[in-house]
Amino acid sequence: MNPFFALLMRDIRLAVRQGGGGGMAVGFFLIVVSILPLGVGPDLNLLARIAPGLLWVALLLSVLLSLDRMFHADYEDGTLDLLATGPLPLTLVVIAKMLAHWITTGLPLVIAAPVLGVLLNLDTQAFLPLMLTMLVGTPALNFLGAIGAALTLGVRRGGLLISLLVLPLYVPVLIFGVGAVDAVLVGPSPFGSPFLILLAITLVSAVISPVAAAAAIRLNLD
Amino acid sequence: MFDYYANPARFMKLSGALLPWVSGLTVIVLAVGLYWGLVLAPADYQQGETVRIMFIHVPAAFMGTACYGYIALASAISLIFKHPLADVAAKSAAPIGAAFAFLALMTGSLWGKPMWGAWWVWDARLTSMLVLFLLYMGYMALWQMIEEPIQAGRAAAILGLVGAINIPIIKFSVDWWNTLHQPASIVKSGGPSIHSSIGIPLAIMFGAYVLIFSSLILAAMRAEILRRKVRNMRLAQAEGGYHG
Numbered sequence: 001m002n003p004f005f006a007l008l009m010r011d012i013r014l015a016v017r018q019g020g021g022g023g024m025a026v027g028f029f030l031i032v033v034s035i036l037p038l039g040v041g042p043d044l045n046l047l048a049r050i051a052p053g054l055l056w057v058a059l060l061l062s063v064l065l066s067l068d069r070m071f072h073a074d075y076e077d078g079t080l081d082l083l084a085t086g087p088l089p090l091t092l093v094v095i096a097k098m099l100a101h102w103i104t105t106g107l108p109l110v111i112a113a114p115v116l117g118v119l120l121n122l123d124t125q126a127f128l129p130l131m132l133t134m135l136v137g138t139p140a141l142n143f144l145g146a147i148g149a150a151l152t153l154g155v156r157r158g159g160l161l162i163s164l165l166v167l168p169l170y171v172p173v174l175i176f177g178v179g180a181v182d183a184v185l186v187g188p189s190p191f192g193s194p195f196l197i198l199l200a201i202t203l204v205s206a207v208i209s210p211v212a213a214a215a216a217i218r219l220n221l222d
Numbered sequence: 223m224f225d226y227y228a229n230p231a232r233f234m235k236l237s238g239a240l241l242p243w244v245s246g247l248t249v250i251v252l253a254v255g256l257y258w259g260l261v262l263a264p265a266d267y268q269q270g271e272t273v274r275i276m277f278i279h280v281p282a283a284f285m286g287t288a289c290y291g292y293i294a295l296a297s298a299i300s301l302i303f304k305h306p307l308a309d310v311a312a313k314s315a316a317p318i319g320a321a322f323a324f325l326a327l328m329t330g331s332l333w334g335k336p337m338w339g340a341w342w343v344w345d346a347r348l349t350s351m352l353v354l355f356l357l358y359m360g361y362m363a364l365w366q367m368i369e370e371p372i373q374a375g376r377a378a379a380i381l382g383l384v385g386a387i388n389i390p391i392i393k394f395s396v397d398w399w400n401t402l403h404q405p406a407s408i409v410k411s412g413g414p415s416i417h418s419s420i421g422i423p424l425a426i427m428f429g430a431y432v433l434i435f436s437s438l439i440l441a442a443m444r445a446e447i448l449r450r451k452v453r454n455m456r457l458a459q460a461e462g463g464y465h466g
Contacts, residue, residue: 147384151377155367164363165381168356168388171349212380215301219376 003088004096011100015069021101022108025066029109032058033116044121051120052130052181055113059134060141060170064163066105067145068152070097071217075153084221090214098146098209106138129184129191133198137177140202143209144169150216172201228306230447237440244440248433255426263423275333277424281431283326283351289319289435290354290382291389293361297382300375307443309375310450312382313365314442318435320358327351347403350391357385371450 015021036054037047047054074080074097083093113134114127122130148166152158179194227233259277266273293312300308330348331341342348364381368374414421 147380151364151381152367154373158367161360161363161367164356165360168353168360169384171353172391175349208384212384216377216380219373219380222373 003086004092007083007088007093007096008100011097012104015100015104021066021069022104025062025105026108026112028065029058029062029112030116032061033119037120048121048123051117051122052126052185053178054120055117055122055130056134056137056174056178056181058116059109059113059138060167060174062109063106063138063141063145064166064170066101067149067162067166068159069105070101070146070149071153072149075220080217081221084218090218091210094146094150094210094213094217098142098213101146102139102142106142110134110138123185126181126185129181133177133180133195136195136199136202137173140173140198140205141170143202143205144173146213147209147216150213150220153217153220173198176201224305230307233307234444234447237444241437241440241444244433245437248430248437251426251433252430255423255430259423259427264419266420269337272333272336273420275329276420277427279326279329279333280424281427282322282329284428285431285435286319286323286326286351286354287389287393289315289322290357290386293319293382294386294389297379297386300379301383307447309372309379310443310446311439312378313375314439314446315435316358316362316365318438318442320355320362322431322435323351323355323358327355345403350388354388357388361385371453 033055036058040046040050071080074083084090086093088096110131113130114122117127117130145162145166147169148162151165152161155161176194176198180191180198183189183191183194227236255277260274263274263277265271292315296308296312296315299305300312327348330351334343335341361378361381364378365374368377416424
């Protein structure tokens with residue numbers, strides 16, 4: 001089996017068997033979405049209006065908190081050193097890890113989102129657009145987050161630092177993701193424009209992040 | 223010349239000689255610009271006297287954005303050419319750029335209250351400026367949290383380049399989105415649309431802010447070079463042990 005798929009399957013298997021990755025992210029997603037109405041009040045009309053934004057912000061935070069699972073475990077036990085000197089170029093190693101992370105953490109969040117949308121009285125016609133935007137947006141969140149995770153590999157207690165580095169990069173994804181869903185619910189503007197820009201952001205980050213993250217990993221391995 | 227001043231000692235000599243002159247020039251140009259803009263220039267027919275905040279606000283916003291471009295350029299030079307002083311330059315520029323961005327946000331807020339009736343609106347220009355400020359914060363935090371200067375420099379260079387995508391977004395945000403903030407009036411197709419009685423003091427203030435940046439960055443780079451020298455001396459002393 002070629003090294004890329006071997007690494008991909010290894011990471012998926014580890015995440016599924018060790019547990020915690022996808023399950024905890026969805027759990028955190030659920031908790032945040034549950035406490036938000038406790039904060040803003042139970043008015044269903046208000047919740048329906050702000051549901052896309054709240055769901056996207058909760059998604060952002062869930063992805064953020066799961067980011068240090070991407071590289072840190074392998075960094076700490078030395079696997080990353082082996083992978084860096086192995087037959088697979090480090091950029092492809094990073095892509096495999098990001099992909100595995102998205103499959104095990106991002107996809108469950110996307111599937112959970114409409115269910116949690118019910119808690120926030122999200123309009124049913126927005127369920128499909130929401131899932132679609134999150135399906136396209138979560139890879140971008142993972143890719144951009146990988147840069148932050150790779151940069152903070154050597155930093156002890158760097159949890160907040162990852163958030164500080166990565167959240168400004170998440171802002172365009174958030175703006176266009178929510179914009180696309182709102183376009184379906186409210187606006188006269190079409191769903192297509194923000195959605196296509198979101199797709200563009202994902203594609204650009206898919207190209208830039210492996211390079212940047214690989215450089216950062218190489219830097220931290222020295 | 224690029225490589226000649228890569229030697230920190232030569233850079234210290236050059237910057238030491240330049241710094242008093244640049245600082246002096248800064249004070250003069252800033253004084254002229256402030257007096258001309260805040261006192262002499264005519265009041266706006268629509269906004270009255272509050273338009274004078276523009277002389278502080280606009281150059282600060284420009285410098286905030288330009289400093290991040292400077293950091294991105296220095297980061298690229300640091301990563302590609304491994305120029306020894308490039309990451310020193312980037313590290314020194316960050317607090318200055320963050321201060322300019324913060325000044326722009328604050329003065330903009332003070333201007334917005336009488337003009338728009340709100341201290342803050344979430345329109346494209348303000349939001350992207352705020353994101354720029356957050357990028358500065360993250361950049362400075364990364365420098366802080368990595369102990370070894372060379373390693374920190376490379377990590378910060380990667381972050382600096384990744385964040386540079388925000389710069390064109392800020393510049394063009396007022397054109398791409400319908401926003402409350404004034405669209406471009408200086409660098410746009412068709413040339414600037416400001417009358418010279420306000421345009422000239424504004425240009426002087428731009429120059430003053432660039433000079434402020436120049437003197438501050440020279441001083442900050444000198445301080446950073448000395449800081450690294452002290453660190454190296456301390457490490458050498460620790461390694462030297464008890465026979466030093």
